[in-house]
Each structure stands twice: as structure tokens, then as C-alpha cells.
Amino acid sequence: MTTMTEASVREFKMPDVGEGLTEAEILKWYVQPGDTVTDGQVVCEVETAKAAVELPIPYDGVVRELRFPEGTTVDVGTAIIAVDVAGGGAAPAEASVEAPAPETAVEKKPEGRTPVLVGYGVATSSTKRRPRKGPEVPVQQASAEKIQAVQAVQTELNGHGPAAAVESRPLAKPPVRKLAKDLGVDLATVTPSGPDGIITREDVHAAVTPVPEPVVEAPEPVRAAAPVPAPVASYDATRETRIPVKGVRKATAAAMIGSAFTAPHVTEFVTVDVTRTLKLVEELKQDKDLAGLRVNPLLLIAKALLVAIRRNPDINASWDEPNQEIVLKHYVNLGIAAATPRGLIVPNIKDAHAKTLPQLAESLGELVATAREGRTSPAAMQGGTVTITNVGVFGVDTGTPILPPGEAAILAVGSIKLQPWVHKGKVKPRQVTTLALSFDHRLVDGELGSKVLADVAAILEQPKKLITWG
Template identity: 50%
Template structure:
């Protein structure tokens, strides 16, 4: 029988110095045999949803965190039983979408041949020396700061899962039962609370229900709103709930439960929403914003769009006002490069980019993201159309990678799709400008000396006044407007 050992996989730094991630789902369970680089979990960082590949080939012995848990970088999340070949190194694979430039620290992450002797069964925990206060290398980059206890510093959101039990020498370790969430479940030991979400706890409190008496039907014993309502409807209604006026309404829902639902809903601030909020606050109070507006007749551009859609050369491509607007921005940047720059406060330098990574603000179920198209200035109109389509579809599916969210140089937000004419967009942090494209509307407009119904759009340009003077911002906005008002003007600009 070949010797085996237990290895732990710590949550990696998924790039950009992020310190925590939320476990969304496990793709494997305790006892499953996994192969090298097989996707084992899906996690959400402050920027994107990322798939984690397995660093080992072996058997899952423990899942240390449950879905919905916020985990600090560097904390063990899963244990494997692997063959001990005396010198095995873990995989150098990176999570899906993470750039290779973030992956250099993998080899020190999970111990390779530095673990215990073959067959000992001791857990290789990748511990640091006592008294050290440093960041542990793991899958990508460096992990959470480790205190003198050797444990990563993290917020106390749920109680830590128990470590895998040690195995006697010479005996193959048995796969332990799946680690139960340390938030409360019915019948849990004293000191633990039933596992539930803040809105459910609020509902239970309003109705006078003790969650310890409710059986959870959600994942891992999670107590849901329906569980609380079923508990009340089952005849076990506490006196406190009856005193709240628990007579059922016409829909069979208690008045107290309905009032609790309709009056207030609380959602934890985490993931993309948390990151976006912090970034917008930092941008608004760091860069001096200036916003300029320009309303233009885009009838010629809309006519061009209709002709392109009817052309066989553009069959199968998704062409929209955003496509033309993005192309106009890329052309105008050649004449106004100051809007494609960054303020480097640390080095007191202005960095002007000779390439354009064009960010596109995308509304997703997880919040606002701004993925960018790398080297967009080198793309033809059809290539730009394909890139925009792929970018938006990936963003809406929540699959945008950290690499696609970093390195942007200028952004566009298409508020016109929501029927909005104009706004004052906030700069994506680190960028000099952002352009908002308003809705295309039929409106009375002066045309050839008469008033006619024309297709009109308003452009809103916000820029960092440290980097861009009023003249430069105005010239750029005028160039974008001139292209959309008369696409033939491109011939005078390139």
C-alpha cells in the first residue's frame, strides 16, 4: 500500500492584493476523488467570481468552510489525502482568469516535499515560524498577515471549522464527515447559534420565534424565511408571536411576517458591491472631477449603423450605438492623449499610455463592474463589436476575471440603455476620464435652416482636472461629437 499524507489548501490571493473572498459553492464533496487542476470551488472576490482549480490529485477529506462564508486569504479551506512521493510539488495552475503575473508564489504555498515523513499522516499546514509576522505565500501572490500564533488575521464572521483529526502512523486516514457550519443548527452544542441570515433572524425576532427550535431546510442546515413561517404554521407558535397579531391574511401569511418583509430588507455589503462602493468614494474624494455635456444630432451615425447592419460584410455582428461610440472615443484619443493617462501620486508623475484598455461599465446582478478591452485601439470595428459582445455577456454571467477588471485606461458608461439622457459619471479609479452615452431620442432640431425631427444624443464627459485641462477635455468631447454627428469627419482625423 502506497503511503499517503494530508495536505491543506489555503485560500489564495486572487490578485490585486485582495484580502478575502466569499465561498459561493463547492464543486466537490468529502470523499470525492479529484484530479490535478479540476475545479473544486467557485469563490467571489471583491471584483469577480473565480473558479479554483485543485492543486493536488487525491481524495477530499474535509471542507473547512461552507458556502456563504467570507474567508481571509491564507486560511485553509479544504484538505486532501494525497500520495506521498517524497518530493511532489503542487500544481502551478492559477484560478480561471487570473493573470500569470500573479502566479509566481505557488511553489511555496502548500509545502511540496517539505511536509512530514511519508506515512505519518500528519497535516501539512504550511505553518510559519513562531513569532513571525509576515504574509504567507500561497496559490497566487501573498496571503493574510500571520500573527505570532501562526494563524492568519481575519474577521470573526463565523467560528472556525475544527481541524482534521490526526492519523496514527501506518494507517490510511479515513475521510472525516463534512465539516458542519459553525453557525447555529438545531441541537447544536451550547454556545453556537442556529445558522441563518440577518433578515431571517429579524423576522424570527419580530415573531418571537426561537431559531434553536426551527429545523433549517437550506444548504448545511441554513434556516430560511419559509422555515420560520412553516414553524409558525405548524402549531408551535410562541405566545410572543401570537401577541404580534399573527392572524393569517388572505394569502396565508401572518401579518407580522408580511410587515417585516415589506418594511425592511437588509443585505450584507460584500463582494463586488463592497469594492465598488470603496472605489467610488476614493475616486470622488481624490480626483477633482469636472463634467462637460454636449448634445448632438446623431442621425447620420444611426443611418450608418442601419446600413452596416444590412451589409453582408457585417452579418452576424452585434452593432449598437455603443459600438460606434467606443470607436469614436478610440479615434478621438489619438488627437487628445492626455485623457488616456494616470496620476501617479506616489512618484509624483503623470503616466501617459500609448495603448488603450477601454473599460465598459456593466450592470450585473452582483453590482457594477468595469471590465476592459485590452489594446482596444488596435481593433477594427468588427473586432471591437465582438469584444464588446463577449465582455458584456461574461460580465452579466458573473464570470469576469480579475485580469479583465484591472489595467483600464479610460471608460465608457452607456446610460442610454436605461433611457437616461445625461449624468455626471464618477471616474473609474486610476483613470483620467469616463464618457457617458445618453439615450438616442427623436427631438425637434435645427437642420438645414429648418426645424426637423432628428435623432439626438447627449454626451457627458467627466475627467480628472489634475490631468486634463478644460481645453483638452472640451476638444476631446468635441471630437467624439463630431464623429458621431458626421462619421465622414473621421477622414480628417486619421
């Protein structure tokens, strides 16, 4: 790997595009060495444990090097691309850390540009320092004179009587001092590497990184020769295919294991005649207020669940293990499980409880379309309170869904089929489905879970209850 030492080269590091993520896989590069890039231009797409995200570059310049090929998983904070900013616009202030500028210099930035970097926030307007009056003294010369003055005082004190401790203030620019303060680093303990003993950002980061202690290898005791193990059969690629588990699939597997072996699951079932609900769906498709929106049975099932939660709010909760408390949520972030090529994800509709039916239809359509395109943001998959999983689209009657971590209930919707059903005392063909509600038995008992499931079923059997109950 080539080391970039020129002052004009800036390295863009892998940001944390979610909350607490530690790594991301580079899916695709949109630029190549030699390409000209501008501030805010998307240079690559990465996949985290939560979603696929496009990364913009915060510099103007020319691409010098792509540090990793596509398909590589890179730790957050690792440089992934180097850009030569010479002649291509000035780099952001936080990117230049080595050479101190004269105090009289006025930093100039292009007007009207606020670079945005995923995970780093939005750059605020730049400030300018008014030039000082009087003779200008270069910073490097002033720094050298200061060091010589301190050394002279120390020499004089050491030569007359007992040694006296004279502490000089470590030399560092204000941004570096702030960085040290944020990281809890005492600048007096940092070894400077900048000109004239100036402490740089790299020096502060190096002080934070623990230095591994040398490992002293103990001589191995003499052991009897161990039997040679039998050779392991080699992998036959023509008979097996191995798929690395990473990204969304890896995160989903870990979450499901944690949920299955932490929350005591209980699942209840009910079979429902949804003939009237399907008729209402057809009527709503002709409603001008819903024109252009996706109207289907899932929309009314979601609305029915929201009404059931309003009538039984204690089910919209989570379990706080450290504090041994039940946390009741006064809002509903409705999760919708979605199968994507990268694995199962559960984005949620924020504040679904406050949405009208047209608003809910619009949010549901956007959620599904974004998930299918693989553009769901990490924020859209955080903070869910209750979830719906529609296994009926695969022709499955029902299932026993596992709770998403941090949620108390999940509703599984089975396929809707024409079946013989006793209606008004006679056996007639009716549209029937089976619902399954899984809940955390630590905070939802059988009575509460049954009431919620019964309310959802009653609304789907008699959709007019949406008016009287909702």
C-alpha cells in the same frame, strides 16, 4: 473542526486570485465529502472584490472535508478543503513538507500533466535525481549522527579552556531553505519540529508570523454608575431588508468614495444629432466583414472616443500622487461599465486603440457577454485608462459619472430619442442624444476636455469623419 493529521491528507488553501486581494466568498461547492477529485478539477466558485472565479484542485484523491459552507467569506491563505491523496495520485512536491525522503529516492510524477492553480502559476516539468553509487545511508540516521558529532565537539571544547562557539548549520531541506530565504527568515533562529531537529515549512511560516505580546490588564478605576441607555428598537424584518455589502459591491463603494474625494471632478455636456450614426449602424449590419458580430451605436461611440483620444492624447493619462507626476499612456485600455447582479464592474478592452472596427466589435461583444454571465476575470478589470458608461439603456438622458480610480476621463452616453431639431434650416424630427464627459481637473483642463467631447460629438454627427480623422 476536525484536524487532519494523516500524512496522506492535503489541505488546499484559498489562493489570491487577483492582485493583493485579502479575502473571497465561497459561492458554490461543486464537490462533497467522499467525492473523488482529479488534478485540475474545479471544486468551487468564489467571489472576490473583483469577480467570480472557479478554483481547481491541484491533487488527485478523495474529498475528506469542506472546511467552510457556501456564503462564507474566507481569508486568503486559509485551508478550505481537505483531500486524502492516498491511492489517488501523488500530491505536488510543494504540498509535502513534513517527512524528508531518502536522498537516493527518485520522485516519480505522472507524465503529461502540468497542474495549474489560480494565483500560483503553472507547474514546470519535474526533474529526477540520478541514484548515487555506494552504500545507502538513511537521512534520519545521518542526521542523528551529525547532531551527535557536533554535540561531542562542543563538549570537548567546553571541557578544555575557555568556551568556544561552534555553530552547526540548521537542518532543513533545500525547498525549505529557499522558502526561508524568500521570506527573510534566519534558519538559525527557527525552532525545528521535524524528526531529528529538521526544520519544516510550518516552522518557517511560524517564524514569520509575529507572536502577540501578552496584554496586561490594568485594574479599572472605580467609576460612578452610568445611566442606563434607553433600549434600541429591534429590527423588524417584515418592514426592512438588510443586505450585507461585500464582494464586488463593497469594492465598488470603496473605489467610488476614494475617487470622488480625491480627484476634482469636472463634467461637461453636449447634445448631439446622431441620425447619421444610426443610419451607418444599419448599413454596417449588412457588411460581410461584420457578419455575426454585435453592431450597435455603442460600437461607433467607442470608435469615436478612440479617434478623439488619438487627436488629443493628453487626456489618456493618470495622476501619480506619490511622485506628483502626470503619467501619459501610449495605449488605450477602453473600459465599459457593466451592471451585473453582483454590482457594477468595469472590464476593459486591452489595446483598443490598435483594433480595427471588426476587432473592436468582437472584443466588445465578448466583454459584455462575459460580464453578464459573471465570468469576468480580475485581469480584465485592471489597467483601464478611459471608460464609457451607457446610461441610455435605462432611458436616462445623461448623468455626471464618477471617474474609475486611476483614470482621467469617463464618457456617459444618454438615451437616443426622436426630438425636434433644426436641420438645414428647418425643424425636423432627428435622433438626438446627450453626452457627458467627466475628467480629473488636476491633469485635464477645460480646453482639453472640451476638445475631446467636441470631437466625439462631431464624429457622431458626421460619421464620415471616422475615415478622415481615424
